Amino acid sequence: MKTLTAALAATTMLxxxxxxxxxxxxxxLRIISDMSNPAPRAxxxxxxxxxxxxxxxxDIELTVVDRxxxxxQIRNAxxxxxxxxxxxxxxxxxxxxxxxxxxxxxxxxxxEPEFEALASTKGAMTIDDAQWxxxxxxxxxxxxxxxxxxxxxxxxxxxxxxxxLANCQAILDSGRKCYTIGTxxxxxxxxxxxxxxxxxxxxxxHMELARGEVPWTDERVRQTFSNWRELIxxxxxxxxxxNYSWQEALPFMVNGEAxxxxxxxxxxxxxxxxxxxxxxxxxxxxPIIAPDVERAEDAPTDTFHIPANASNPxxxxxxxxxxxxxxxxxxxxxxxxxxxxxxxxxxxxxDDEFLQQGFQMLSNDAPGGIMQFFDRDLDAEMASIGMExxxxxxxxxxNLEDILARLxxxxxRIYE
Amino acid sequence: MxxxxxxxxxxxxxxxYKTLLPVALILWLLPLIAVAAFSIRPEGxxxxxxxxxxPTSFDLIPNYSKVFFESDMPRYLxxxxxxxxxxxxxxxxxxxxxxxxxxxxxFKGNLLIFFMFIAGNFVPFQILMVPVRDLTVxxxxxxxxxGLVLFHIAFQTGFCTLFMRNxxxxxxxxxxxxxxxxxxxxxxxxxYVVLPLMKPALAALSVLIFTFIWNDYFWAxxxxxxxxxxxxxxxxxxxxxxxxxxxHLMSAGSIVAALPPVLxxxxxxxxxxxxxxxxxxx
Numbered sequence: 001m002k003t004l005t006a007a008l009a010a011t012t013m014l015x016x017x018x019x020x021x022x023x024x025x026x027x028x029l030r031i032i033s034d035m036s037n038p039a040p041r042a043x044x045x046x047x048x049x050x051x052x053x054x055x056x057x058x059d060i061e062l063t064v065v066d067r068x069x070x071x072x073q074i075r076n077a078x079x080x081x082x083x084x085x086x087x088x089x090x091x092x093x094x095x096x097x098x099x100x101x102x103x104x105x106x107x108x109x110x111x112e113p114e115f116e117a118l119a120s121t122k123g124a125m126t127i128d129d130a131q132w133x134x135x136x137x138x139x140x141x142x143x144x145x146x147x148x149x150x151x152x153x154x155x156x157x158x159x160x161x162x163x164x165l166a167n168c169q170a171i172l173d174s175g176r177k178c179y180t181i182g183t184x185x186x187x188x189x190x191x192x193x194x195x196x197x198x199x200x201x202x203x204x205x206h207m208e209l210a211r212g213e214v215p216w217t218d219e220r221v222r223q224t225f226s227n228w229r230e231l232i233x234x235x236x237x238x239x240x241x242x243n244y245s246w247q248e249a250l251p252f253m254v255n256g257e258a259x260x261x262x263x264x265x266x267x268x269x270x271x272x273x274x275x276x277x278x279x280x281x282x283x284x285x286x287p288i289i290a291p292d293v294e295r296a297e298d299a300p301t302d303t304f305h306i307p308a309n310a311s312n313p314x315x316x317x318x319x320x321x322x323x324x325x326x327x328x329x330x331x332x333x334x335x336x337x338x339x340x341x342x343x344x345x346x347x348x349x350x351d352d353e354f355l356q357q358g359f360q361m362l363s364n365d366a367p368g369g370i371m372q373f374f375d376r377d378l379d380a381e382m383a384s385i386g387m388e389x390x391x392x393x394x395x396x397x398x399n400l401e402d403i404l405a406r407l408x409x410x411x412x413r414i415y416e
Numbered sequence: 417m418x419x420x421x422x423x424x425x426x427x428x429x430x431x432x433y434k435t436l437l438p439v440a441l442i443l444w445l446l447p448l449i450a451v452a453a454f455s456i457r458p459e460g461x462x463x464x465x466x467x468x469x470x471p472t473s474f475d476l477i478p479n480y481s482k483v484f485f486e487s488d489m490p491r492y493l494x495x496x497x498x499x500x501x502x503x504x505x506x507x508x509x510x511x512x513x514x515x516x517x518x519x520x521x522x523f524k525g526n527l528l529i530f531f532m533f534i535a536g537n538f539v540p541f542q543i544l545m546v547p548v549r550d551l552t553v554x555x556x557x558x559x560x561x562x563g564l565v566l567f568h569i570a571f572q573t574g575f576c577t578l579f580m581r582n583x584x585x586x587x588x589x590x591x592x593x594x595x596x597x598x599x600x601x602x603x604x605x606x607x608y609v610v611l612p613l614m615k616p617a618l619a620a621l622s623v624l625i626f627t628f629i630w631n632d633y634f635w636a637x638x639x640x641x642x643x644x645x646x647x648x649x650x651x652x653x654x655x656x657x658x659x660x661x662x663x664h665l666m667s668a669g670s671i672v673a674a675l676p677p678v679l680x681x682x683x684x685x686x687x688x689x690x691x692x693x694x695x696x697x698x
Contacts, residue, residue: 247463275464
């Protein structure tokens with residue numbers, strides 16, 4: 001009996017302490033961030049400073065590691081001497097750490113009413129019906145095009161696949177290429193597949209394929225490739241694209257030899273550096289292929305997670321609440337900070353033509369869902385074999401049967 | 417035996433030589449020239465495909481000041497110094513001693529030990545990547561400068577020992593015998609007789625090892641991560657941002673990173689050439 005009361009007393013004391021923590025956070029909060037480039041780094045340091053001012057008793061220790069190096073370091077960091085917060089990516093990229101029990105389940109946060117504003121990425125943060133982190137930024141993909149060349153040829157932004165093909169024919173007839181692309185590092189081809197597949201067969205089918213639940217030899221996948229092939233057979237893409245990185249393919253667009261680029265919003269900064277003005281440059285959503293399919297968009301999302309072994313999860317959760325709030329997301333995604341899109345629907349977006357269009361598109365015109373991109377939605381090994389196949393298809397479309405058989409082999413091996 | 421000097425060759429041969437030499441030189445140096453030219457271009461030139469034309473602006477000062485003041489470059493350079501200098505001292509000191517032991521003393525297994533030092537040079541070092549990485553992780557030396565230094569010393573000592581042992585072998589043995597007759601202790605023979613005679617070899621080897629280690633990329637990438645411990649060769653890629661490669665800054669950074677070995681070569685040119693031809697003259 002005595003022990004029982006003692007235990008009871010201890011529990012009440014504990015819960016009392018926990019309650020107090022909720023108001024007055026203390027102890028140490030260790031953060032490892034991969035926001036290593038100058039502007040993102042300043043954002044991260046600013047976040048820590050401001051959060052520290054809100055919670056003066058909290059001792060925050062921030063370590064910024066190189067973004068590329070972090071991709072190999074994270075497993076080490078999560079197992080040995082885990083910090084309280086880490087940066088990572090949404091969707092399948094977090095699966096290895098969720099499956100290994102290294103990320104903390106934060107579904108309780110997502111159950112709070114404030115998190116309804118983040119609904120657009122909830123699917124991407126969900127594995128096994130639980131949420132494992134929160135998003136802080138994303139950016140849209142879409143077709144960036146030379147408005148001045150479209151005007152010169154009398155073309156409109158296409159809304160359907162037929163219009164897209166007609167536009168492309170007009171561009172080809174004027175002696176230009178329709179699309180620039182550099183597939184040397186493969187991933188750019190993944191963007192084209194994501195869009196054509198999601199527009200042909202829908203978001204749900206695309207995700208089933210990404211999760212390895214549908215064979216690559218499925219008739220619907222073939223339909224995607226046959227749609228894609230229409231463009232390839234027209235000669236819509238620049239020649240020898242397998243020799244260029246995405247950056248090395250930019251001059252074709254900047255110099256007007258090609259008119260469009262299916263790319264993420266980060267391309268805009270580069271194009272502006274290359275001398276294109278906002279009058280010459282514009283953006284449209286990837287056109288509709290199958291009329292009854294709801295549009296889904298690629299919007300790779302960067303996230304914060306709490307490691308399962310974190311020593312101060314209470315403070316870490318408070319930080320997640322802080323970083324997802326509309327006001328903070330507005331600030332960190334502004335043009336002079338990350339220059340990307342806030343995920344919180346209540347945030348406001350920087351006064352930039354492309355960010356405005358992107359925010360509008362992702363918040364209102366993507367009822368199908370948000371894809372994370374080929375190499376984030378698919379298993380890592382499957383994605384790398386898959387992207388090799390996509391590149392090969394773009395160069396030698398006649399090899400399709402061979403490629404599909406190879407991808408199907410890989411799928412059966414990897415997902416079994 | 418020797419080729420005829422150019423001056424005494426026939427006129428056409430002289431002319432052909434004098435015109436072809438600059439052409440060959442430019443061809444040979446083209447990659448370096450490209451890097452130097454890229455390092456003064458603005459970023460926009462790379463986006464608009466203006467790789468070889470006239471730069472739209474001359475950005476020598478902005479590019480290089482970014483390298484020095486807005487990046488981790490100074491830190492990486494310091495790391496390189498802190499890795500290279502201890503390695504040079506360690507490897508040269510150790511190999512002077514092993515070279516002395518193997519070159520002067522006749523004992524059983526002398527040749528076997530010597531061959532083991534040499535054999536290390538025949539192992540392609542890429543094979544060692546995984547075991548060495550595991551070893552440093554287990555020893556708690558992963559991602560530290562100490563780990564990299566220790567590994568470099570261990571690995572370079574093989575080659576240095578070969579060099580030193582052969583050099584000491586070539587010294588006149590009577591010098592050492594004379595010292596022994598005088599009753600000089602062995603360590604004093606090493607310190608006062610052999611070491612002063614080895615000065616050219618020490619200098620040559622130091623310069624050589626300095627350039628080897630400074631230019632090492634492989635082990636820097638395998639054994640270290642991040643600005644706390646990585647040398648400049650591995651740190652140059654830090655100029656790449658999340659989405660874009662900053663070719664102009666990487667070029668400027670490469671030029672800066674390449675300067676110390678080049679300076680070293682010009683300052684120590686005498687020793688460098690002496691070291692390379694030491695064996696040949698004999």
